[in-house]
Amino acid sequence: MTKTDDGMGIAAPHDTPVPYRERITNYYLALGYGKPYQWAHYADVPFTPLKKPLSESRAALITTAAPFQADKGDQGPGAPYNAAAKFYKVYSGDTSEDHDLRVSHIGIDRKHTTAEDINTYFPLTQLRKLAESGRIGSIAPRFHGAPTNRSQETTINQDCAELLARVREDEADVAVIVAN
Amino acid sequence: MSLIARHLEENGVPTVIMGCAKDLVEFCGAPRFLFSDFPLGNAAGKPNDPESQAFTLALALRVLETAPGPRTTVQSPLRWNDDALWKLDFSNIDQMSEEELAERRKAFDDIKEVAKKRRVQDGLKVHAAE
Numbered sequence: 001m002t003k004t005d006d007g008m009g010i011a012a013p014h015d016t017p018v019p020y021r022e023r024i025t026n027y028y029l030a031l032g033y034g035k036p037y038q039w040a041h042y043a044d045v046p047f048t049p050l051k052k053p054l055s056e057s058r059a060a061l062i063t064t065a066a067p068f069q070a071d072k073g074d075q076g077p078g079a080p081y082n083a084a085a086k087f088y089k090v091y092s093g094d095t096s097e098d099h100d101l102r103v104s105h106i107g108i109d110r111k112h113t114t115a116e117d118i119n120t121y122f123p124l125t126q127l128r129k130l131a132e133s134g135r136i137g138s139i140a141p142r143f144h145g146a147p148t149n150r151s152q153e154t155t156i157n158q159d160c161a162e163l164l165a166r167v168r169e170d171e172a173d174v175a176v177i178v179a180n
Numbered sequence: 181m182s183l184i185a186r187h188l189e190e191n192g193v194p195t196v197i198m199g200c201a202k203d204l205v206e207f208c209g210a211p212r213f214l215f216s217d218f219p220l221g222n223a224a225g226k227p228n229d230p231e232s233q234a235f236t237l238a239l240a241l242r243v244l245e246t247a248p249g250p251r252t253t254v255q256s257p258l259r260w261n262d263d264a265l266w267k268l269d270f271s272n273i274d275q276m277s278e279e280e281l282a283e284r285r286k287a288f289d290d291i292k293e294v295a296k297k298r299r300v301q302d303g304l305k306v307h308a309a310e
Binding site for chain 2: 047
């Protein structure tokens with residue numbers, strides 16, 4: 001922990017979770033976009049208890065990463081933001097195979113992250129280890145890719161419904177969702 | 181991703197979100213959330229550090245199985261580095277000159293144009309909010 005010189009172990013003033021809402025709102029206002037982005041928020045939050053132990057559960061993996069597309073420009077590592085690499089429909093991939101997924105199309109921290117290691121945003125390797133050790137029952141046969149670029153309305157009405165359908169098709173009991 | 185977690189949970193699938201943007205996930209309202217206090221893009225652990233990646237996923241699963249109710253956030257004890265100065269940089273206009281802001285304004289206009297073309301090309305409705 002970053003400590004001040006007070007000898008009491010108190011962290012430095014800047015050493016708190018980054019206030020992204022405030023930063024992004026002020027940033028776009030400064031760029032001249034008058035209407036700040038409105039993040040969706042809810043008063044009520046759903047919660048489903050586990051139905052069985054994780055050691056007997058099939059886990060789905062959901063990611064915002066995109067399959068590498070050779071004709072879509074620089075996708076990293078270390079790529080600048082690349083809107084051309086976006087995708088617009090839910091996709092799925094075989095979890096028994098390795099995949100080349102990238103995050104050049106989303107708002108990662110490009111100053112402090114190159115995205116050179118897929119395991120920092122797509123934990124399939126670690127999930128396999130936990131399936132092998134019996135920590136989880138199994139990995140669902142497919143992982144699922146979630147588009148990130150649309151309106152909240154599209155996310156809720158289209159993408160969420162599609163993801164649920166695929167998770168159910170795979171008979172997954174739980175889902176690990178990796179945000180980026 | 182919080183919207184996806186909510187939809188799955190509403191329909192009987194327990195979830196855990198792994199993420200680095202504490203305020204964004206909590207603002208939306210997520211069922212279970214493992215927060216790693218790392219730069220965006222490292223929700224599953226540090227680069228080239230399998231130990232950190234294994235620890236992070238293991239902790240996410242602990243959150244999944246032990247959360248007592250919705251809006252459970254657990255913060256990973258892992259640190260990106262000692263001084264944490266990276267936190268001052270992301271989209272922080274206080275750290276930018278007028279020249280840099282002007283450059284970014286131009287770059288942002290270009291990006292919006294590319295995204296708009298892609299959507300039209302895909303026959304999709306164009307949304308302004310991005």
